[in-house]
Structure formats: structure tokens, C-alpha cells
Amino acid sequence: MTRALRSILMPLAAAVIAMIIGAIIVSALGYNPVQVYGSLISGAFVGSFNLGNTLAGAIPLILAGLGVALAFRAGLFNIGAEGQYWMGAIAATWCGIHFHTLPGWLHTLVCLVAAMLAGALWGGVIPGLAKAYLGAHEVITTMMLSYISILFVKYLIEGGPLQETGSTPQSPAVDAAAQLRQIMPPSELTTGIFIALLAAVVVWWLLQHTTMGFQLRAVGFNQRASRYAGIRVPLYTVLALGLSGVLAGLAGAVQLLGVDTRLYDSFSAQYGYTAIVVALLARNHPFGVILAAIFFSALSNGGQNMQQVSGVPASLTDVLTGLIVFFVATERLLPTIGAWFRRRRRGQHTIATPAQGGASE
Amino acid sequence: MSVLASPQLWASTLAMAVPLALPALGGTFSERTGVVNIAMEGIMLVGAFFAVTFAYYTGSAWLGLLIALVMGAIVAAIFAWAAIRLAADQVVLGMAVNIFAAGLTAFLLDTIFGYTGTPPNTPQLPSVDIPFLDHIPFIGAILSHQSILLYVMLVLVVLSHWFLFHTKLGLRMRAVGENPLAADTVGLNVWRLRYLGVIIGGVLSALGGAYLSIGILHSFDVGMTGGRGYIALAAMIFGKWTPFGAFGASLLFGFANALAIALQGHGVSPNLLQMLPYALTILALCGLVGRSTPPAADGIPYEPRR
Numbered sequence: 156m157t158r159a160l161r162s163i164l165m166p167l168a169a170a171v172i173a174m175i176i177g178a179i180i181v182s183a184l185g186y187n188p189v190q191v192y193g194s195l196i197s198g199a200f201v202g203s204f205n206l207g208n209t210l211a212g213a214i215p216l217i218l219a220g221l222g223v224a225l226a227f228r229a230g231l232f233n234i235g236a237e238g239q240y241w242m243g244a245i246a247a248t249w250c251g252i253h254f255h256t257l258p259g260w261l262h263t264l265v266c267l268v269a270a271m272l273a274g275a276l277w278g279g280v281i282p283g284l285a286k287a288y289l290g291a292h293e294v295i296t297t298m299m300l301s302y303i304s305i306l307f308v309k310y311l312i313e314g315g316p317l318q319e320t321g322s323t324p325q326s327p328a329v330d331a332a333a334q335l336r337q338i339m340p341p342s343e344l345t346t347g348i349f350i351a352l353l354a355a356v357v358v359w360w361l362l363q364h365t366t367m368g369f370q371l372r373a374v375g376f377n378q379r380a381s382r383y384a385g386i387r388v389p390l391y392t393v394l395a396l397g398l399s400g401v402l403a404g405l406a407g408a409v410q411l412l413g414v415d416t417r418l419y420d421s422f423s424a425q426y427g428y429t430a431i432v433v434a435l436l437a438r439n440h441p442f443g444v445i446l447a448a449i450f451f452s453a454l455s456n457g458g459q460n461m462q463q464v465s466g467v468p469a470s471l472t473d474v475l476t477g478l479i480v481f482f483v484a485t486e487r488l489l490p491t492i493g494a495w496f497r498r499r500r501r502g503q504h505t506i507a508t509p510a511q512g513g514a515s516e
Numbered sequence: 517m518s519v520l521a522s523p524q525l526w527a528s529t530l531a532m533a534v535p536l537a538l539p540a541l542g543g544t545f546s547e548r549t550g551v552v553n554i555a556m557e558g559i560m561l562v563g564a565f566f567a568v569t570f571a572y573y574t575g576s577a578w579l580g581l582l583i584a585l586v587m588g589a590i591v592a593a594i595f596a597w598a599a600i601r602l603a604a605d606q607v608v609l610g611m612a613v614n615i616f617a618a619g620l621t622a623f624l625l626d627t628i629f630g631y632t633g634t635p636p637n638t639p640q641l642p643s644v645d646i647p648f649l650d651h652i653p654f655i656g657a658i659l660s661h662q663s664i665l666l667y668v669m670l671v672l673v674v675l676s677h678w679f680l681f682h683t684k685l686g687l688r689m690r691a692v693g694e695n696p697l698a699a700d701t702v703g704l705n706v707w708r709l710r711y712l713g714v715i716i717g718g719v720l721s722a723l724g725g726a727y728l729s730i731g732i733l734h735s736f737d738v739g740m741t742g743g744r745g746y747i748a749l750a751a752m753i754f755g756k757w758t759p760f761g762a763f764g765a766s767l768l769f770g771f772a773n774a775l776a777i778a779l780q781g782h783g784v785s786p787n788l789l790q791m792l793p794y795a796l797t798i799l800a801l802c803g804l805v806g807r808s809t810p811p812a813a814d815g816i817p818y819e820p821r822r
Contacts (some may be wrong), residue, residue, distance in 0.1 A: 184627060209568070232607060234607065234611075281798075284796070285801070285802050289801075289802040289803055291798065291801035291802045291803075291805075292801065292810075294554075294607055294795065295749075295750075295753060295798075295801055296798050296801060298554075298746065298749075299750060299794040299795075299797050299798050300794070300798070302743065302746065302791075303791045303794045303795060304792045306787045306788070306790050306791050306794075307787070308793070309787040310785050310787035310788055313787065314785070315785070398773075424664060428611075428615075431611065432611075432615070436609060441759075468622065468623050468626035468627060469625055470618075470619050470620075470623040470626065470738075471619070471623035472619070473615055473616075473618055473619025473620075473622065474616060474619035474620050474623055475619075476615050476616075476619065477613070477614075477615035477616025477617070477618075477619055478611050478612075479618070480608060480611055480612035480615060480616075481520075481609065481612040481613075481616065483608070484598065484604040484605055484608040484609050484612060485598045485602045485604045485609075486604070487602040487603065487604070488598075488602055491601070491602060
């Protein structure tokens with residue numbers, strides 16, 4: 156119980172501390188922090204248009220965030236969800252502008268499955284095999300593959316095979332029948348939200364209620380012990396990164412079929428990177444991912460409104476995000492500061508324990 | 517082929533290698549002491565921004581450079597404190613620094629300079645004409661008229677190699693990155709040496725950022741590092757965590773970039789050429805192009821109080 160409570164309180168504390176520092180920054184610059192945050196919140200949640208867009212923005216973050224979280228649970232850091240997201244979007248685009256004779260639902264399904272396979276290849280097969288058999292660290296390989304996939308997209312749409320006729324660097328739009336339906340017009344929210352929620356349930360069930368999920372978590376918890384217990388660690392390395400890629404690829408497809416409908420070079424908005432932050436804040440829990448995704452989507456959508464209404468640059472939200480990640484990473488920050496204060500308060504009266512190892516600070 | 521014979525290509529290869537080699541050297545220092553550093557991108561941005569800002573307000577590009585290096589050191593010190601003292605996950609921390617730096621520099625650019633960006637009359641660091649080289653036809657065009665930071669970078673590569681591999685302190689720093697427990701046992705201060713590695717790394721990364729903003733230009737743009745910090749990370753790995761290796765890899769990656777630009781409109785996709793650094797790095801990590809093995813304790817926090 157206390158463990159569960161801690162895992163909710165710590166991320167919350169990180170977010171709150173970051174918001175307080177943000178308030179101090181904007182106050183120092185002469186703005187009213189209540190008004191600034193007010194405009195941020197109303198831009199994110201008030202009215203069906205804003206609320207719909209916040210939920211729409213959360214969809215790719217939920218899916219890619221689930222992917223990153225799943226890999227984390229197996230002890231693997233998929234920092235390249237961005238690349239798998241792009242590969243998914245490429246596959247969905249290619250399928251979406253071909254196969255015109257398929258019925259709409261099947262066309263959509265083909266696009267989604269192709270995207271998941273592309274994501275699995277980019278996230279699982281290449282880095283997974285490289286990690287399991289050649290010892291190449293997944294942080295570097297997935298990161299490098301991200302940059303390759305972004306350049307690959309540019310190649311495809313700047314004079315390459317996916318460029319629409321004309322001179323604009325973009326792909327043709329996918330068939331209207333293959334696109335996901337809007338459910339809250341005029342906002343961008345589509346049926347993709349159901350795909351995202353379903354994915355969260357599936358990931359939760361997979362991790363908590365299947366043998367595969369148990370073994371996957373065991374590998375993440377203690378690789379050596381898992382190997383002694385007879386778990387095939389290389390298999391689970393490929394599997395975890397592969398499923399991670401499946402989810403990130405799906406994120407790209409859902410965003411493409413639901414919102415953008417075509418590939419162009421600023422299609423992503425860094426969802427793959429924010430997904431890492433989402434997984435961290437959610438402490439890799441599938442349902443926590445949903446909440447964290449909505450939080451970061453709200454921050455980004457509300458930030459635009461904040462800039463218009465109160466004049467504070469929207470990039471403040473990136474400052475806040477960076478601080479949140481910092482505080483989530485430094486779990487020991489508060490205990491360390493607490494111990495330092497206690498030492499100082501008692502300082503003069505007790506004999507200081509001799510410093511060991513000459514720790515410098 | 518005629519492209520390869522143009523001195524312009526080789527001059528821009530060198531110029532493009534500078535903002536890769538400096539942070540790659542910095543990363544080498546950090547990781548050699550055992551702290552994984554992916555924060556080069558963010559620290560470069562901080563360096564680039566403060567270099568321009570203080571160059572403008574003090575009227576001196578050199579003072580701007582100085583402040584940029586100090587800011588790089590401060591950001592690196594905070595990163596180091598969290599990574600070393602608080603034993604936080606170094607990759608996550610690096611991400612935090614990168615996100616924070618991107619946000620902070622964009623935020624400050626808007627609040628200090630408004631939407632028009634940095635003023636056009638910001639001073640710039642000088643370029644250097646080398647008297648004798650100047651008159652040699654091909655070589656002169658390549659090596660002369662470059663930013664002074666290019667020559668500083670060349671000196672730093674040699675110095676770093678000497679420092680890491682031929683001084684007592686360098687040996688100690690490497691020892692801490694390979695086996696901190698053994699280093700601690702013989703009386704080395706693991707934490708202090710790691711702080712040193714990370715902070716040197718921060719200063720060098722900030723220098724790379726300043727090269728972009730006041731070395732070859734005299735302005736700052738949002739996200740102007742354009743992922744060079746990550747290419748530098750690749751260069752560090754491809755260079756097997758050595759200064760000369762990092763420099764060589766930076767030259768190769770700079771060449772890929774310069775070639776991509778030179779070949780524009782020649783039927784070769786520049787995008788495909790620019791994949792080269794990333795693809796080579798993956799192959800090197802897999803042991804397919806000369807195996808790259810990181811320092812043994814890279815990324816593992818050390819706790820002396822056990």
C-alpha cells in the first residue's frame with residue numbers, strides 16, 4: 156500500500172515542484188502566475204474544442220508511451236520511439252495510398268497492421284537482435300535508428316517515391332475511407348482514442364496476467380536470476396523491444412490516419428520523445444500512462460493558449476517538462492535535502508561522523 | 517569527382533567537424549570517468565545562447581564566449597551532482613537537460629530579444645588568416661580563413677589525448693571509469709574525478725555551441741544545434757572513446773554533411789548521405805566496423821559510503 160502510494164505521490168510531487176518553479180520564473184518576469192496557469196488550464200480543458208484536442212494529442216502519447224513503458228518493464232530503454240513512430244507512419248501512408256479497392260474498415264486495419272510490423276522491425280528486430288547477440292546497447296542503437304528514419308522520411312517525400320506530384324515535400328493524402336472517424340468535431344479527436352485505451356488494457360493484461368508478461372518483468376527485474384530460472388533472456392529482449400516498437404508504430408499510424416492524413420516533414424511534433432517522459436512520469440504503469448499522456452498533451456495545447464492570452468512564450472512548457480523529468484529522475488533529491496537540513500540543525504551539537512571517501516559536493 | 521577536387525568541400529568538411537568534435541571530446545571526458553552523457557545537445561544550446569547574449573550586451577565576442585563556457589560548466593555541474601551524488605539514471609537526466617535547455621533558450625530568446633531574434637550587430641569571433649599557408653593554392657583555401665575556434669579545436673584534440681593518456685590525472689580519470697571500486701581502494705576520490713570529467717565535458721560542449729552561434733554566425737536560433745549533440749555522441753562512440761578517434765569520426769561525419777550539400781542537385785539524395793554517421797555508429801557498436809566497447813563502469817553510479 157505505501158509502495159503504491161509512493162509511486163503516485165512521487166511523480167505528483169515532481170510535477171508540482173516543477174510548476175512552482177515555473178510560477179517563480181513567470182512572477183520574476185512580471186507576469187501573474189495565477190493568470191498564466193489559468194490560461195494554460197482553460198486552453199487545455201475548457202470547451203469541447205480544447206478538451207477534444209487535448210485528448211486527441213494524448214492518443215499518440217498514450218500509444219508510444221505504452222511502448223516505452225513496456226520496454227522499461229523489461230529493463231530496456233527504448234529511447235528511439237520517435238523513429239518507430241515515423242516508420243509506422245510511413246507504412247500506414249504507403250498502405251493508405253494503395254489498395255483502393257479494399258472496404259474502408261479493412262483498409263484501415265491493413266494500414267494499422269503494416270505500421271505495427273514496421274515499428275516492430277525498427278524497434279525490435281534490429282536493436283533487439285543487436286542487443287541480444289552482439290551486445291550493442293539499445294539506447295544508442297534505437298536513438299541512431301530514429302535519426303535514420305527521419306532522414307528516410309525526408310528522402311521519401313523530397314523527390315523520393317512517396318512525394319505527391321508537384322513540388323511540395325509531402326506525400327499524397329491517404330484514402331478518405333481508410334481515415335479514422337472524428338467523434339468530437341471540430342476538434343481533432345477520432346476513434347483512435349479507443350485504440351489507445353484498448354492498447355493500455357491489453358498491455359496491462361499482458362504484463363500482469365500472462366506468463367509472458369511475468370517473464371518479461373522478471374528479465375527487467377533481475378536478468379541473471381531470470382537466466383538461471385530458465386527464461387530465455389535474448390528472446391525476451393527482442394520481444395520486449397519488438398512490442399515496444401509495435402506500439403510506437405501504431406501511434407504513428409493512428410496519428411496519420413486520424414489527424415494529419417499525409418506525411419510531411421514536421422508530422423511528428425516529437426511525440427516519440429515526449430512518450431519517454433510520459434512513461435517516466437507514469438512509472439511505467441499502463442493506466443498511469445493514460446493520465447501522464449493527457450497531462451503532457453494538456454501542457455502542450457494549453458501552452459499555445461497561454462502564449463496568446465497572457466503573452467508568456469509557449470516554450471515555458473518545455474522548461475516545465477525538463478524540470479519534471481529532472482525531478483522524476485532524482486528520487487533521492489528530497490531525502491538528501493531533508494538529511495542535509497537535519498544535519499545542519501543538529502550540526503553544532505553532535506560530533507560529525509568522519510566523511511568517508513572524501514565525498515566532494 | 518570534380519566535387520572532390522574543390523577546396524570548398526574540404527574547407528566545409530573541417531568547418532562542419534568543429535561543432536561535432538568539440539562536444540564529442542567533451543563526451544569522451546565524461547564517459548571515460550564513467551558518467552554517460554547524452555546532454556551534449558542541451559549544453560551546446562545553452563552555450564550557443566549565452567555566447568550570443570553576452571557577446572551582444574558586453575560588446576565583446578570573447579566575453580560572450582567566456583560566459584558561455586561558465587554556463588556550460590554550471591549546467592554540467594548540476595547534471596553531475598544529480599548523476600553522481602543522487603545516483604539518478606544518467607540517460608534520463610541527460611534527456612531532462614536537453615528538454616530543459618531547448619525550452620529555456622527558446623523562452624529566454626523570446627523574453628529577452630522578442631520575436632525579431634538576436635540583433636544583427638552582435639559581435640563575432642574572428643577568423644584567422646595564416647600568413648604562409650595563405651599562399652599555397654589548395655591547402656591555403658582549406659586551412660586558412662577559418663574561425664579561430666577551429667584551430668582551438670585542433671589544439672584541444674592533441675591536448676586531450678596527452679591529458680587522458682599521458683598524465684597521472686588522466687590515468688586516474690580513466691581508472692574511475694573502468695573500475696571505481698579498485699580506484700577507491702587505492703585512495704582515489706571517485707566522485708571528485710567524475711565531477712571533473714563531466715564539467716570538462718560541459719565546457720567543451722558549450723564551446724561547440726558557441727562556435728555555431730558566434731564562431732561561424734553571430735546570431736541564435738531556436739534549436740540551432742539541430743541534433744549535432746547527438747551526432748557528436750555517435751562520433752564519440754565511433755571514435756571508441758578516444759580524442760583522436762572522436763576527431764576522426766567528426767571529420768568523417770563532417771565530410772558526409774559537406775558532401776551532401778555539395779551534391780545537392782546532382783541526383784544524389786542528401787538525406788541518404790546524412791544517414792551515414794548513424795548507420796556507421798550502429799555497425800561499430802555491433803562489432804561490424806571495428807568494435808567499440810564503452811568504459812566498463814560507464815553509466816553505473818558509484819556509492820562510496822556502502
